[in-house]
Amino acid sequence: MYSYIARRLVFGALTVIGVSIMVFVIMRILPGDPLVALFGPEGYAKLTDNERAHYMAELGLSDPLWVQYLAWVKDIANGNFGRSFFRSESVADMILRRGPLTAEIALLSVMLSWIVGIPVAIISALRPNTIADSVARFASILFLAVPGFWVGMLIVLALLFWFGYRAPLTGASLFSDPKANLELVVGPAVVLGLGQAAYIARMGRSSLLEVIREDYVRTARAKGLNSKLVIAVHALPNALLPVITLSGVLLGLVLAGSIPVERAFATPGLGYAMFTAVSERDVFVMQNLVFLYAAVFVVLNILVDLTIAFLDPRIRLR
Amino acid sequence: MTATMPSDRVLPAPPSRLRMIGRGVRSFFRRAPLSAFWGVVVALIVGMAIAAPAIAPYQPLKSDFRSMQKPPDEKHWFGTDQIGRDTLSRVIYGSRASLTVALGAVLFGTTVGALWGLACGYFGGRFDMLSQRLIEFLQSFPDLILAMAIAMALGGGMTTVIVAIAITRIPFGGRVIRSVVLSLKELQYVEAARGLGASHWRLMFRHILPQCVAPYMILATTHLGVAIIIEASLGFLGVGIPPPSPTWGNMLSDALNAGLVPPWWLVLFPGLAITITVLAFNLLGDGIRDLLDPRLRGSV
Numbered sequence: 017m018y019s020y021i022a023r024r025l026v027f028g029a030l031t032v033i034g035v036s037i038m039v040f041v042i043m044r045i046l047p048g049d050p051l052v053a054l055f056g057p058e059g060y061a062k063l064t065d066n067e068r069a070h071y072m073a074e075l076g077l078s079d080p081l082w083v084q085y086l087a088w089v090k091d092i093a094n095g096n097f098g099r100s101f102f103r104s105e106s107v108a109d110m111i112l113r114r115g116p117l118t119a120e121i122a123l124l125s126v127m128l129s130w131i132v133g134i135p136v137a138i139i140s141a142l143r144p145n146t147i148a149d150s151v152a153r154f155a156s157i158l159f160l161a162v163p164g165f166w167v168g169m170l171i172v173l174a175l176l177f178w179f180g181y182r183a184p185l186t187g188a189s190l191f192s193d194p195k196a197n198l199e200l201v202v203g204p205a206v207v208l209g210l211g212q213a214a215y216i217a218r219m220g221r222s223s224l225l226e227v228i229r230e231d232y233v234r235t236a237r238a239k240g241l242n243s244k245l246v247i248a249v250h251a252l253p254n255a256l257l258p259v260i261t262l263s264g265v266l267l268g269l270v271l272a273g274s275i276p277v278e279r280a281f282a283t284p285g286l287g288y289a290m291f292t293a294v295s296e297r298d299v300f301v302m303q304n305l306v307f308l309y310a311a312v313f314v315v316l317n318i319l320v321d322l323t324i325a326f327l328d329p330r331i332r333l334r
Numbered sequence: 335m336t337a338t339m340p341s342d343r344v345l346p347a348p349p350s351r352l353r354m355i356g357r358g359v360r361s362f363f364r365r366a367p368l369s370a371f372w373g374v375v376v377a378l379i380v381g382m383a384i385a386a387p388a389i390a391p392y393q394p395l396k397s398d399f400r401s402m403q404k405p406p407d408e409k410h411w412f413g414t415d416q417i418g419r420d421t422l423s424r425v426i427y428g429s430r431a432s433l434t435v436a437l438g439a440v441l442f443g444t445t446v447g448a449l450w451g452l453a454c455g456y457f458g459g460r461f462d463m464l465s466q467r468l469i470e471f472l473q474s475f476p477d478l479i480l481a482m483a484i485a486m487a488l489g490g491g492m493t494t495v496i497v498a499i500a501i502t503r504i505p506f507g508g509r510v511i512r513s514v515v516l517s518l519k520e521l522q523y524v525e526a527a528r529g530l531g532a533s534h535w536r537l538m539f540r541h542i543l544p545q546c547v548a549p550y551m552i553l554a555t556t557h558l559g560v561a562i563i564i565e566a567s568l569g570f571l572g573v574g575i576p577p578p579s580p581t582w583g584n585m586l587s588d589a590l591n592a593g594l595v596p597p598w599w600l601v602l603f604p605g606l607a608i609t610i611t612v613l614a615f616n617l618l619g620d621g622i623r624d625l626l627d628p629r630l631r632g633s634v
Contacts, residue, residue, distance in 0.1 A: 166605035272476035
C-alpha cells in the first residue's frame with residue numbers, strides 16, 4: 017500500500033508540473049497577444065511600436081519563454097500570485113479573502129449531493145422499474161440537462177418576487193457573521209449539490225444493482241440476515257466505492273460550475289473573481305487562478321484515490 | 335414451352351438506399367419510441383435553426399425603441415429586452431449559435447481524439463505512454479475552466495469557442511477509442527491481415543477504424559449536450575461568441591447586466607431553450623447508445 021501511495025504522490029506532483037506548463041502554454045504562447053487582451057484591439061492599435069516594446073519589457077514578456085516560465089513558477093512557490101491590472105488588491109490576498117466562501121460552497125454541495133443522491137439511488141436500485149424508480153431516473157436526467165447558473169438566476173428571481181428576499185451582496189466570514197455567511201453560501205451550494213446528486217444517484221443505482229447480484233449478498237440473505245442489514249452492511253459499502261471516485265471527478269464540476277453559479281447569485285467568492293478576471297481579460301490573474309483551480313482539482317483527486325486505497329482492502333492489503 | 339426461363343422472372347429490385355433509411359427510422363420508432371420522440375424534438379430544433387429567418391417574427395438585432403423591456407404580450411410572445419429586441423426571435427436565432435458550436439466542437443474534438451486514440455492503441459510503446467500523460471494533464475482541468483482559458487487566450491469568436499470546447503472533448507475520444515483499438519488489434523482477422531502483409535496504414539484505416547464507428551457515434555452524441563452547456567456558460571461569462579450575436583448564454587448574461595433584478599422573461603425563455611435542447615440531445619444519445627451497443631443498456 018505504501019508503494020501505491022508513493023506512486024500516486026509522485027504522479028500527482030508530475031501532473032501539477034505538467035498542468036503548470038499547460039497553463040503557461042495556453043495563456044502565453046497560443047496566438048493572441050497579451051497586450052491586445054489588456055488594451056483591447058482598439059487600444060492596441062493606438063500604441064506605437066516603442067510603447068508596445070516598453071510594456072512588453074515592463075511585464076517581463078520580452079524574456080525568453082523558459083525564463084518567463086521559471087520566474088512564474090518561482091513566484092508561485094513563494095506564494096506570490098502577482099496582482100491584477102485593474103485592482104489594487106494582490107491576487108494572493110484576493111484568494112485568501114474570497115477562497116473560503118467558494119470552499120464552503122464546494123464542501124456543502126458535495127455533502128448535499130450525497131445526502132440527496134444516495135437515498136435516491138438506494139430506493140431506485142431496490143425497486144427497479146417501479147414508479148419511484150422512474151421518477152428518480154427522470155429527475156436525474158432532467159438535472160443533468162439544466163444549466164446550474166440558470167436555476168440560480170431563477171431562484172434569485174423567485175425569492176425576490178415572492179418573498180422580497182435577496183442574499184447579502186457583500187462577503188461575510190463564517191466566524192464573524194455566520195448567518196450572513198450561510199445566506200450567501202446556501203443558494204449556490206443547493207444548485208451545485210443537486211446537479212451532482214443527479215450523477216451520484218445514477219452511478220449509485222447501477223453500482224448497487226450490480227453488487228446486489230453478487231454471491232456474497234445472496235449468501236448473507238440466505239443465512240437469514242435481515243434484508244435491510246444486508247443492504248446497509250454488506251452491499252452498500254462496496255457499492256459506494258465507485259461513487260466516491262465519481263464524487264472526486266465531480267469536484268471538477270463544482271469548481272468550474274461555481275464560476276457561472278456565483279455570478280448568477282452575485283456571490284463574492286473566488287468563482288466571481290474568476291468571472292471578473294475573464295471578462296476584463298486580466299491575463300495574469302487568469303493564469304494564476306486557472307493554475308490554482310487545476311492544482312486544487314489534482315490534489316483533491318489524489319486525496320480521493322488515497323481514501324479509496326484505504327477503504328478498499330484489495331488495494332490496502334496489497 | 336410454357337415454363338418461363340429463369341431470366342424472365344422479375345427479381346425484386348434491391349431496396350433503395352432511401353427506403354433502407356426509412357426502414358431504419360421506422361424500426362427505431364418501434365423499438366425505442368421515447369428516444370424517437372426526442373429525436374423528433376432534435377429535428378425540430380435543428381429545423382428551427384436552419385429556418386430561423388423564416389420563423390422569427392422580428393430581426394434578432396433590431397431594436398424597437400417604442401417597446402423596450404415589455405413583458406410578453408400578443409405582439410412579442412416572449413417579451414422584449416432593455417433595448418427593445420424581440421426575445422422570441424433572439425431565442426430562435428440563438429439555436430443557430432448553440433447547434434453550430436456544439437456540432438463543430440464535438441465532431442472536431444471527438445475526431446481528433448479518436449484518431450489520436452487509434453494511433454496510441456495501435457502503436458503503443460513510448461508514444462502511447464507520452465500521449466496518456468498528456469491526456470491526463472488535459473483532464474486535470476475542469477472542462478469549463480480549460481475552455482474559458484483557451485477561449486480567452488485566443489480572443490472571442492465562433493471558431494475560437496468551437497476550438498476551445500473541442501479541446502476539452504479530446505481526452506474522452508482518446509481514452510475510449512484507444513481501449514477499443516487495444517482489444518481489436520489482437521483479433522484474428524487483424525492478425526490475418528497483418529500476416530498477408532498489410533501496411534500499418536491499411537491495418538489502421540481499413541481494418542480497425544471501421545470497427546470504431548459505433549463507439550465514436552456513441553461518444554459524439556453523448557457529448558453534444560455537454561458542449562451546449564459549456565457554450566452557454568462561456569457566453570454567460572462573457573468569453574463566448576461576442577455580443578450582439580444572439581446566443582442563449584449571451585442573452586442570460588445581458589439579462590444580468592441590465593440591473594440587479596432582471597425581468598423574468600429575459601431569464602426564463604433562453605434557459606428553457608438550453609434545457610430542452612440538452613435534454614433532447616441527451617435522451618436521443620441514450621437511445622442511439624442502446625441501439626448500437628445493447629450491452630450498455632440500462633447502465634449509467
